[in-house]
Amino acid sequence: MGSEAKYGVLRGKYELGRFLGHGTFAKVYHARNLATGNSVAMKVVGKEKIIRVGMMEQVKREISVMKMMKHPSIVELYEVMASKTKIYFSMEFVRGGELFAKIAKGRLREDPARHYFQQLISAIDFCHSRGVYHRDLKPENLLLDEDGNLKVTDFGFSALSDHLQPDGLLHTTCGTPAYIAPEVIGKKGYDGAKADIWSCGVILYVLLAGYLPFQDDNIVAMYRKIYRGDFKCPTWFSPESRKLITKMLDPNPSTRISIAKIMNSSWFKKKSTARGSNSKLEQEFALGDEVNAGKGGKTETLNAFHIISLSEGFDLSPLFENTKKVDKEELRFATMTPASSVISKLEEVAKTQNFSVKKSDSCVRLQGQENGRKGKLGIAADIFALTPSFLVVEVKKYSGDTLEYNQFCNKELRPALKDIVWTTNGNSMPD
Template sequence: MRVGKYELGKTLGEGNFGKVKLAADIRTGRRYAVKILDKTKILHLNFSDQIKREISTLKLLRHPNVVRLYEVLASKTKIYMVLECASGGELFDRIESKGKMDEVEGRRLFQQLIDGLSYCHDKGVYHRDLKLENVLVDAKGNIKISDFGLSALPQNCREDGLLHTTCGSPNYVAPEVLANRGYNGAASDIWSCGVILYVILTACLPFDETNLALLYKKPSDVENSPESPSIINAFELIGMSSSLDLSGFFEQEDVSERKIRFTSNHSAKDLLERIEVIATDMGFRVQKKSGKLKLIQEIRSQRSLNLSFVAEVFEISPLLQVVELKKSFGDSSAYRQLCKRLSNDLGTNPELERQNSSSFALNSTC
């Protein structure tokens, strides 16, 4: 099949609106990648603006680490975007097949990624969907940033100078994008670059969970200082209620581990300090991390198992906190003994998960 001066060959990939095919200039033999878009699908899914944005954005960009758009052709039913060919495929496939990279190679690729992205930002282009699948590799092993369908320009910012459209890929999206209060396009791109660097050097994602509810909670936890309590939103608060089980909205997950929660009028800082004192007094070893306390009791008796659980404080309001105690493993009786002492000494209303005393959480927000 020929389109203009290009002869189309094998399919390199497929997307929502069509295919990407290898192509060659019939006069020079030079190879290209041609993205073939179906006009009917684009109109049906109301993605005309996204395609126009990608084309207009790529016309602005000329950088060795950004995929280049050479020309756009069209027929009655198709749009043909003639792009630079990156024969090495996606960086995702490379890491999936060969595993993590050494530091020298990882540094080289990351420098290219930052060079290309810095150029985009200088041109006023924010990518907003940086991920391994959108970073291609050419025949020489150099990277090419691709897929600008979700990109934004300065004119897309509101009066506050921020972008407000929530978009991107779950494992790579910056926490401020999810906060729904506006975000800086350049800063959110840099967050995604950090995730990419992590995967390049470890071959695994820094934020990965079995469902989106847990996944989206992780980046917000990272923004909290070790001394700060987690701020709990209404959705998470309702989810704590055993009488309102929201698990059906998400994928199935293991809920077999026992948790105990109670409310307290003490400050978050005071709570964590008191929990540490009580736990230490009862023979527990305490580890502090990201606003949480991990409590470990090593038992040498053959009849008992070592006990480990995590204590975390969620702030509902400055005058009301929720303390959650979740066991990882170990002796249940020892776990409940400590939980009972903590709730009696620090709490205002103890609540055992999956019993009916969880209405405090809902009442306290009225």
Template sequence: MVIINFAGKKKKEGQGMRLGKYELGKTLGEGNFGKVKLAKNTDSGKLYAVKILEKNKIIGPNNVDQIKREISTLKLLKHPNVVRLYEVLANKSKIYMVLEYVNGGELFDKISSKGKLKEADGRKMFQQLIDCVSYCHNKGVFHRDLKLENVLVDSRGNIKITDFNLSALPQHCREDGLLHTTCGSPNYVAPEILANRGYDGATSDIWSCGVILYVILTGYLPFDDRNLAVLYQKIFKGEVQIPKWLSPGAQNIVKRILDPNPKTRITMDMIKDDEWFKEGYTPANPEEDEEEDHVHIDDEALSIHELSPRSEQESPEPPTLINAFQLIGMSSFLDLSGFFEKEDVSERKIRFTSNYSPKDLTEKIEEIVTEMGFGVQKKNGKLKVVQENKAQKSLGSLSVAAEVFEIGPSLYVVELRKSYGDASVYRQLCKKLSNDLGVPPSPR
């Protein structure tokens, strides 16, 4: 049985709060669904990380599915380089995931503070990463959000992969045998995912592993740009600059992994057969026990319909609306299916993707904004949407520039930039354009 309902006197959240046999301590991290706290088993004294999920913040069936998927996936995976899930506790308002505590922090922080690793140390981490991801694939699990932030490091320098709430299983594939949900993190996402035509989960995970290897060995990202359209163009082309000071073996494996063509990209078996990779490689021994592989998660424990009133000790908060670049659980989520990205607090720049051609986009944008009562000015291949008509005061004054970028075959980014005007009118315009012209959400 995975879900255990418990009862106990509720204390003010913070150090000393009891959760069954666990005593909760400091907060390790926060996400949209809740917090991760350090916890100590009062019987054994062992430390754990407890992920606390607020049910009233898990909005929508997709997010419920993500939580259920993460729990069932973690119960399935028993590898020394995967963060272990030991048990799940639940009451009417919260879900508590008791996880292995990894005391070395994120690999991201390690690279950020100390820079690139020595090649031998980087190879050891990469060997563990490939060993672990290959194990997951053999179990039918595709992570789909591999990045430095989701790789933890323990006190002995060994890695632990975490955050499987965007993972996919074979049943998530369509009839063509491919996955179609666009997800991942911008700098790590494979080009075939951006193409929005279906992708192989194993092949796209390998690409992300290649990005991680590149950062480990160089200290910086292979594909990076503040402008998303430019970033995606770089990823599609796969034009990565590999430093000459890397050993020939390291240069070769990075080049073979970061191949923009998924059909010719190196496979897991080919990576494990690579001479540079094999140096000092010792495969891990996953734990196998008699527990049932496919764990059933009690739907009642994850219900978000009839929630009990929140404790008087907790301040009421409205439900959090999840957007494309906010934290989900403890990981970033990218959904190119009609997403908004906040460039700054004033929302002066917003982007969405579209499959319409630049010519059709220009015509349709002009048609839509005209119907909304705005005027359109054309200059140097750009559109400028304006509203200065005093007779249309309900719309307010507004000046917005629209530009289209090509990031791949039949895939474009529309960028809307506000020069001045009412923020609510601007959001109304952006919502209308993205809903009518954006890429429709892909079913899972």
């Protein structure tokens, strides 16, 4: 149970049990309320770590939001406790796991998909009625209880109506790229409710298709597809579901369908007989060759927080590959070093290796001057800000030979960047 084992019984009220999982800044344990005997999920957050990356206000906001969220399809927060070094969230224990795990097995039939979607929309409608916008809706943040009922969780990126700017819009870019609305990417301000509706549209598409509507190995190319609303519905989508998804994935937020109209649509109003985990596999999943359409039938997301939390080192790409590959063409790492310093480090490496450099505030392009086995080696580094002091850097080969690229990364790039790479155990990259 790690560092929490020494507590045994927390505050004389909760008996901590087995480790359930972890995120970037939190560990989650099973716990038992000694007074009632009921199971809870105990989320343990280290104060020092969140203060170091400037996320204390985000945690406070998550607490205030979850205290408001009393709804059957939202994970309930029972209480919050704190010590000098830790914050403890006592939360509803949801036994059925993530909805994502179901989708990974294949696409769902319409009836169970509608069952989950109806509960999702009910929860999000409740949030919006309280002036709360989730802003990171995706299957990984949707849990299932033992009866197959959906529960929305993870309000870490949520916003309240009092966070609106004078123009009446939100301006913080956050969420998971594959599920994010085009206006959020555009950085000109957005309506939080409309952005959540877009994400719900992506989720419904994934439930029915088994893969994402907007996919591309290049994140910039994927963003272009999102901006244009460039997607196609598979042939097995019913006309009613196709019509609803098209209205939800309207790239123009001013004409995007509202939750009220979603709930009034003919597809949504059909009664569902599905009961999640109680349905037989043949009833719940649409089995067949088309399950594997599009990226092997699995969703792939690039959530920077998940990237960081699941790795202790520099090369994170195996987390996002369907099959093991010897030759890797991209690296991702997190850093608390300013973007200008990251760029300076890359320039130093380029200078020692006779690479030309093109740069902006958030990207660097290194171009080799000598021909290799497949022409000149070209490397791109894109910098994404999660908070003003916390960045994720994505490094990719855009031209040349993969072996030469890997050799360059291992011999030159990795050593040069070692001191600035942030890991979950500290601020430097392990040997």
